[in-house]
Each structure stands twice: as structure tokens, then as C-alpha cells.
Amino acid sequence: MTRNDAEEFAEFVRTTGPRLHRSALLLTGDHHLTEDLTQATYARVYASWRRVSRADDPLAYARRTLLNTYLSHRRLRRNSELPADPTLGPEPAAPEDDHTTRLDLLDALATLPPHDRAVLVLRYWEDRSVADTAHDLGITESAVRTRSRRALQRLRPLLAADLIERTT
Amino acid sequence: MTHDDPTELGTALRDRVRDEDPDLDQLIRVSTRTGTRMRRRRTAAAGLGCVVAGVAVVGILGSSLGGSDDTTGTDPGVATQPTPTASATPPPPDVVQPTAQRLPVTVVLGALPDWEVGTAADDKFPVSKGDSFLTVVTRPMSEYDSWSGDDPDHPSDQVVHVGANYFVTVQPADDVPLDVLHELLDALRYETRWKK
Numbered sequence: 001m002t003r004n005d006a007e008e009f010a011e012f013v014r015t016t017g018p019r020l021h022r023s024a025l026l027l028t029g030d031h032h033l034t035e036d037l038t039q040a041t042y043a044r045v046y047a048s049w050r051r052v053s054r055a056d057d058p059l060a061y062a063r064r065t066l067l068n069t070y071l072s073h074r075r076l077r078r079n080s081e082l083p084a085d086p087t088l089g090p091e092p093a094a095p096e097d098d099h100t101t102r103l104d105l106l107d108a109l110a111t112l113p114p115h116d117r118a119v120l121v122l123r124y125w126e127d128r129s130v131a132d133t134a135h136d137l138g139i140t141e142s143a144v145r146t147r148s149r150r151a152l153q154r155l156r157p158l159l160a161a162d163l164i165e166r167t168t
Numbered sequence: 169m170t171h172d173d174p175t176e177l178g179t180a181l182r183d184r185v186r187d188e189d190p191d192l193d194q195l196i197r198v199s200t201r202t203g204t205r206m207r208r209r210r211t212a213a214a215g216l217g218c219v220v221a222g223v224a225v226v227g228i229l230g231s232s233l234g235g236s237d238d239t240t241g242t243d244p245g246v247a248t249q250p251t252p253t254a255s256a257t258p259p260p261p262d263v264v265q266p267t268a269q270r271l272p273v274t275v276v277l278g279a280l281p282d283w284e285v286g287t288a289a290d291d292k293f294p295v296s297k298g299d300s301f302l303t304v305v306t307r308p309m310s311e312y313d314s315w316s317g318d319d320p321d322h323p324s325d326q327v328v329h330v331g332a333n334y335f336v337t338v339q340p341a342d343d344v345p346l347d348v349l350h351e352l353l354d355a356l357r358y359e360t361r362w363k364k
Contacts, residue, residue, distance in 0.1 A: 006200065013196045021190035026181060038190060039198045040325070046203025048343060068346050072328075072353070105184045124178040125185075138350070152177070159180075 029110035108158035116151040272359035334362035
């Protein structure tokens with residue numbers, strides 16, 4: 001790694017860091033985990049920086065690394081197998097609509113399964129298309145739509161009233 | 169709120185994290201240091217990868233992997249470990265014999281059409297796709313603590329599964345794309361216990 005490479009990498013982090021950091025926060029819902037996830041992501045990017053820097057879209061690579069790191073970490077922590085197709089898993093029961101226990105948006109997102117959360121973050125924070133989201137997560141477009149719809153249904157009763165008012 | 173109304177949720181998400189900023193100097197410092205360690209490990213692993221790949225080629229050539237249409241008596245598309253008597257008959261096309269002893273980790277070959285799974289010794293077996301070489305290693309739980317900390321020689325991010333009495337690491341050689349790594353991870357299946 002040359003000095004120029006290191007400087008290029010540092011500039012890349014300064015340019016993209018805030019965006020990926022916020023994506024990580026929406027995924028993890030926790031500031032410490034966000035810091036760990038963002039650092040792990042950029043460490044992997046740095047380890048392959050010569051190749052990444054020549055890519056058409058280094059940010060896309062970093063975003064996918066962030067997602068993969070996040071989902072892999074979740075998989076490891078869960079300490080059990082995923083279903084072969086996550087979309088085949090049982091549909092989680094929707095939480096009861098208890099208006100006395102509204103949650104912050106991050107807390108509400110944290111109640112979702114990791115893949116559902118990733119779908120929402122990609123679709124509505126990153127403004128990725130259904131096709132791009134499917135590609136990024138390695139699932140079908142149909143699964144993206146299903147997960148997105150299910151996640152939004154689960155979020156509705158959990159979100160603060162002002163958001164409910166804005167989004168209904 | 170509906171899934172057809174992305175603008176409102178997008179706005180809410182942006183509002184929520186607008187003021188969240190990382191410490192960029194620390195992020196650069198830590199990721200550079202950690203990334204440098206990762207690259208050194210990969211370089212070291214590349215040497216091992218070449219050796220293992222050579223073993224894999226010999227193993228593949230020496231077996232009938234992909235050389236038969238016989239699928240009798242196996243679960244198609246799923247790699248299984250051989251019994252001591254299995255060598256008497258040619259293995260079916262999608263069945264791999266990763267090691268000489270029974271391991272609790274298998275590979276769904278149907279999910280990896282462009283991959284090769286080689287034969288190796290002891291508790292590890294090599295897999296490869298094109299120029300990407302990785303090694304899947306089954307380890308006893310007694311070693312787990314050393315893989316759970318910050319030991320650069322035992323990176324915790326290589327631990328991909330924890331079973332009842334074992335865990336599995338996947339060690340990529342130099343410059344294995346993350347997409348390739350995760351393609352493999354999705355095709356691995358695990359038993360609850362390692363029955364040695």
C-alpha cells in the first residue's frame with residue numbers, strides 16, 4: 001500500500017463515512033455496534049483497497065461489504081442455521097398496536113428481523129430500487145417486496161404518532 | 169403507511185440520523201490498522217491456499233467427482249462425508265469427500281455450480297471458485313476462546329458457525345471477493361454435534 005493509496009483511502013472514508021455510518025446505525029440501532037460495523041467494513045475495504053479503488057463504484061462495494069458484514073455478524077451471533085431461503089421462514093406475528101408504547105424509529109427498526117431491516121434501509125434510506133435491493137441482498141425481487149410490506153406492517157404500530165400521521 | 173409510500177419513511181429515516189456523524193479520523197485510523205492486519209493474514213493464507221489447492225487438485229483428479237451419473241443412495245446436491253467402506257464404490261457426482269474423517273459441515277454443491285470442493289486431510293477441506301481459494305476448517309470447541317478475541321492469527325471474523333462441541337472457520341486466500349465468500353457460506357450446512 002503506497003502513501004498515495006492510503007491518502008486515497010482516507011479521502012474515500014471522509015467522503016462516504018457519514019453515509020455508511022448512518023446506514024449502519026439504522027441497521028444495528030446501537031451506536032457501539034454501529035461503530036464496530038463501520039470500522040469492520042472500512043477495514044475490509046482497506047484490505048482490498050487497490051482492487052476496490054479501481055472499481056466503477058467503490059461506494060457500492062463498501063455498501064455491500066457493510067451489508068454482508070452486518071448479516072454475517074447476525075448469523076454468527078444467532079448461533080444457528082438460517083433457513084435455506086429466508087423468505088420461507090414463518091411470518092412473525094405483528095406486534096399489538098399499543099399506542100402507549102410508541103418507540104423511537106431506531107428502536108422500532110430493531111424489532112425487525114435483520115433481513116427485513118436491511119430491505120427497508122436499502123429501499124427507503126439508500127433509495128435503492130427493488131431490483132438493486134434484491135441484488136445487494138442476494139434474494140429475489142418478490143422477496144424484497146414481501147419483506148418490505150411485512151416490515152412496514154410491523155413498524156406501523158410501533159412508530160411515534162408524528163410519523164404515523166405523516167405516513168398514513 | 170404503505171410500501172408504496174417510500175418518500176415518507178425515507179424522510180423519517182433521514183431525519184432520524186441526520187445529526188449522526190462518525191469520528192472520521194478515528195474511523196480512518198482504526199480501519200487502516202485493522203485492514204493492514206487483514207491483508208497480512210490473507211497474504212499468509214495465500215501460501216497455505218496454494219498448498220491446499222494443490223492437494224485439492226490431486227484429490228479431485230483422484231476421485232470420481234463429477235465423473236459419474238450414479239446418484240443412488242445419496243441426497244442429491246449435498247456433500248456428505250464418507251464412511252470407511254465408501255471408497256469401494258464411486259461416489260455420486262455431487263458428493264464430495266472433504267476429509268478422511270467425518271465432519272459436521274457439508275456443502276450443498278447444487279448451490280455452487282462453478283465451485284470445486286477438494287479432498288484434504290485432517291479437519292479441513294479446500295474449496296475454490298476460479299482464482300478464489302478458501303479453506304473450511306472444523307475446530308474443537310476447546311479452541312474457541314482463542315478465536316473470540318483480538319488475536320490476529322485467530323480472527324474472530326473467520327468463525328462462521330458454532331455448533332454444540334465444535335466451530336467452523338472459513339479462511340479465504342488473498343483477495344477472495346466477499347461475494348464469493350458469502351456464496352460459500354450460504355451453501356454450508358451444519359450438524360448439531362461433531363461425532364468424531
